Amino acid sequence: MEVSLRHLKRPEESALDVSRRLQKRPRWGEGFIQAFLFFCGAVSILTTIGIVYELGKEALLFFQMPGVTLLEFFTKTEWQPTVGRFGVLPLVSATLVTTVIAMMVAVPFGLGAAIYLSEYASEKARKVLKPALEVLAGIPTVVYGYFALTTVTPFLRIFFGDAINIYNMLSAGLTMGIMIIPLVASVSEDALHSVPNALREGAYAMGATRLETSLQVVVPAALSGIIAGFILGFSRAIGETMIVAIAAGAGPNFTFNPLKAAETMTGYIARISGGDVAYDTPDYNSIFAIGLLLFGISLVLNIISRRISARLREVYE
Amino acid sequence: MSEQNLSNHFAIETRNLNLFYGNFRAVKDVNLQIVPRKITAIIGPSGCGKSTVLRSFNRMNDFVPGFHMEGEILFHGKNLYAPDVDPVQVRQYIGMVFQKPNPFPKSIYENVAWGARINGYKGNMDELVEGALRAAALWDEVKDNLKKSGLSLSGGQQQRLCIARALAVKPEIILMDEPCSALDPIATLKIEDLMRELSENYTIIIVTHNMQQAARASDYTAFFTMDEDRAGVMVEYGETSQIFTNPRDKRTEDYITGRFG
Ligand SMILES: Nc1ncnc2c1ncn2[C@@H]1O[C@H](COP(=O)(O)OP(=O)(O)O)[C@@H](O)[C@H]1O
Ligand SMILES: [Mg+2]
Numbered sequence: 001m002e003v004s005l006r007h008l009k010r011p012e013e014s015a016l017d018v019s020r021r022l023q024k025r026p027r028w029g030e031g032f033i034q035a036f037l038f039f040c041g042a043v044s045i046l047t048t049i050g051i052v053y054e055l056g057k058e059a060l061l062f063f064q065m066p067g068v069t070l071l072e073f074f075t076k077t078e079w080q081p082t083v084g085r086f087g088v089l090p091l092v093s094a095t096l097v098t099t100v101i102a103m104m105v106a107v108p109f110g111l112g113a114a115i116y117l118s119e120y121a122s123e124k125a126r127k128v129l130k131p132a133l134e135v136l137a138g139i140p141t142v143v144y145g146y147f148a149l150t151t152v153t154p155f156l157r158i159f160f161g162d163a164i165n166i167y168n169m170l171s172a173g174l175t176m177g178i179m180i181i182p183l184v185a186s187v188s189e190d191a192l193h194s195v196p197n198a199l200r201e202g203a204y205a206m207g208a209t210r211l212e213t214s215l216q217v218v219v220p221a222a223l224s225g226i227i228a229g230f231i232l233g234f235s236r237a238i239g240e241t242m243i244v245a246i247a248a249g250a251g252p253n254f255t256f257n258p259l260k261a262a263e264t265m266t267g268y269i270a271r272i273s274g275g276d277v278a279y280d281t282p283d284y285n286s287i288f289a290i291g292l293l294l295f296g297i298s299l300v301l302n303i304i305s306r307r308i309s310a311r312l313r314e315v316y317e
Numbered sequence: 318m319s320e321q322n323l324s325n326h327f328a329i330e331t332r333n334l335n336l337f338y339g340n341f342r343a344v345k346d347v348n349l350q351i352v353p354r355k356i357t358a359i360i361g362p363s364g365c366g367k368s369t370v371l372r373s374f375n376r377m378n379d380f381v382p383g384f385h386m387e388g389e390i391l392f393h394g395k396n397l398y399a400p401d402v403d404p405v406q407v408r409q410y411i412g413m414v415f416q417k418p419n420p421f422p423k424s425i426y427e428n429v430a431w432g433a434r435i436n437g438y439k440g441n442m443d444e445l446v447e448g449a450l451r452a453a454a455l456w457d458e459v460k461d462n463l464k465k466s467g468l469s470l471s472g473g474q475q476q477r478l479c480i481a482r483a484l485a486v487k488p489e490i491i492l493m494d495e496p497c498s499a500l501d502p503i504a505t506l507k508i509e510d511l512m513r514e515l516s517e518n519y520t521i522i523i524v525t526h527n528m529q530q531a532a533r534a535s536d537y538t539a540f541f542t543m544d545e546d547r548a549g550v551m552v553e554y555g556e557t558s559q560i561f562t563n564p565r566d567k568r569t570e571d572y573i574t575g576r577f578g
Contacts, residue, residue: 123382198419202479205377206432206486207409216431221422 055295058288065282073289079252079268081282088290090254094262098173098244101258102237105177107230110184111219114226117185118192119214130189137182145246148175153247160259167249167261176243184233191225192218224312231305235298241266265290328353328490328520329374332389336369339383343369345548346388349539351490356512356521358531358557361541362572366549367524370541371492374522375411376404409436412483416495418475420467420482425450425459428467428478432486445485453481454511473504480511484519491515493523497530509534528573532561540569 013021062068068086076087113133117126153171156164164170195218203213219226249261250271263271269287277284329351336344344366351357359367369378376397378384390397397407420428429446438445446463450456455477459470467478476496483491493512497505512521512534525531531538538560540553553560553569564570 196419198415198417199421201377201380201413201415202419202421202482204380205375205408205413205415206435206482207405208432208435209405212435216435217421 052292052295055288055292058285059292061280062282062285062289065285068282077254081286084282086282086286088265088293090252091263091265091268091290092293093254093256094169094244094248094252095238095264095266097169097256097258097262098176098248098264099234099237101170101173102176102180102240103230103234105174106180106184106233106237109177110181110229110233111188111226113181113185114188114192114229115214115219117189119210119218130186133182133185136179137186139179141179141240141242142246144175144179145243148172148243148247164259165249165261167247168259169244169248169262170258172244172246172248173258175247176237176240179240179243180233180236183236184229187229187232188222188226191222191229194225195221224309227308227312228305231301231308235301238297238301239266239294241270245270265294326353327351327391329522330391331370332391334370334373334386334388334390336366336373336378336386337384338369338381342546342548344373345544345546345550347549347551349551349554351520351522352537353489353520354516354518355536356516356523356534357537357539358535359522359524359539359541360526360528360531360572361549361552362543363526364547364549365541365543367541368494369549371494371522371524372413374490374492375408375413377408377413379404409486410488411490411492412486412488413492413494414476414479414483414496417499418472418479420470420475420478422466422468424464425467425470425478426463429481429485432482436486438485449481449485450478452484452515453477454507454514455481471504473500473507476500476504476508477511480508480515484515488519490520490522493521495524495526498526505530528561532557540564540566540572542568542572 063070063073067084072086073088075089076085077089078085078087079090117129117133121129148171149167152175153164153166153168156168156171199217199221200213203217208217244264245267248267249263250267251261251263252268253260253262255262269290272283272287327350329349331347331349334344334347334349335342347370349370359370361367372378373386373390374397378386386398392407392410395402421431423431426446429449430442433442433445447456447460450459455474458474459465459478462469467475470478476499480491480496497508500508509530512523515521516536523531523535535557537555538557539551540560541549542552544550553564553566555565560569561573564573
């Protein structure tokens, strides 16, 4: 004991030594790393700005074309750029219908899976199930697309018969929902899992059951994270392209009937950019305007989700 | 008098209680009789099984994988670990306050009302909440802010909120596991005063590592220590004044006079 303490004692220093040691010194490594990290952050921001600029420039070309007005774009219900019909609503309605259906699947199942994994599953089951769920998220969306077309739609036909089109929004939406379950589940599970055990103990100690504890204490405590998961899922559904391009239909159709075929915004963009449409035609230019609209919707959703998270955090922390 | 009636004299009675985590015996052969409407302190060095014993009284150890027990814990003559006993129901009779205040991230009002609601309370909730907060000596400080988050309170207030929350379930026994160890001395004294008031109506069992606290605030004291296998054993149990002024066991004397370890 004595020996090690003597080793640890700071050697005597003169006042001059001390003041020299206290001198500020340059730290080049520190500065370099800081610059590099700033650059990493800047890349993603600059890319985003570049994309918005490009989209905006091309979208402007579209809106400058003869016969195209913002008013018509946002209010008319027919989308046939080749013949001068520029109402974007049919594409928006299809995006809305498929997305809402997807969320109706992904929210309950995703949250349910998250609650099961975090609150009920044994450590062993968790270790197996969580990676399994994440595998689902790794399946290419084109596979989901054909799953919708060749499995889900025929299955739905059992119930709806001929009332349901071969290409339809219901099948695409349901499949998209299945695809998003792992995302919602994974983000929600992280949020639930980070709720301190002390809260659960507090609830149990008052005679709460596991279900009461999970739903009324743990879920509310994790709500901001869970809602962030929902919004992520929502953005994912709005932006999803392959499934709707394959299974929802390939023609704009202003309807809210999920049994009908209709083309979403992303589906339309995929079809036009994949086909051989000449540069500077209304069709070609229009995809940038629609891209910009999609970007805007995602942005608004993100802002809303941040607001919600911030508000909940105020209440719960 | 039948044996059934005899055990009714005690709030809780353990018989040859042994508590295990897997193969490790954390507590060995404890026979403890808790007197109703009194404050019983459990003291002893770190790791001697105080928390383990306390948490076995309301079956909070059920959540620990590998935990099991031998012996009996009698409550109104019923073994709390009998196969037909529902641990959820046990906890409605025997509440608990933890070492670190753990209010729910809900409003002050909701913190208190929640336990009553899940236990099927049908009466006037406002009255119940006010009553519980008054009983926990917190009402005057929070009555104008019932909608504020329980987490906005100070540590001492949070702990009293947790006591109010436990009272709202109308328990018979309140277990406290080092309830003041995260609090400053003034907040600590407030909790001790509160315990004294509450002991008129409730049986209180408190684990503490603070011997002054045990001496000041309790009626009975149980002293635990570890045997050579690191299993917790109860060395001595009696009235607090006797334990602190006239301990019968050498180990108790060493511990309370600070000659331990
Ligand atoms: N969850 C657990 N799993 C395994 N061992 C535990 C667990 N909790 C406590 N122990 C062990 O049981 C013994 C008693 O612990 P505890 O009751 O917490 O002691 P105290 O509260 O007196 O400090 C210690 O040796 C501790 O390491
Ligand atoms: Mg302890």
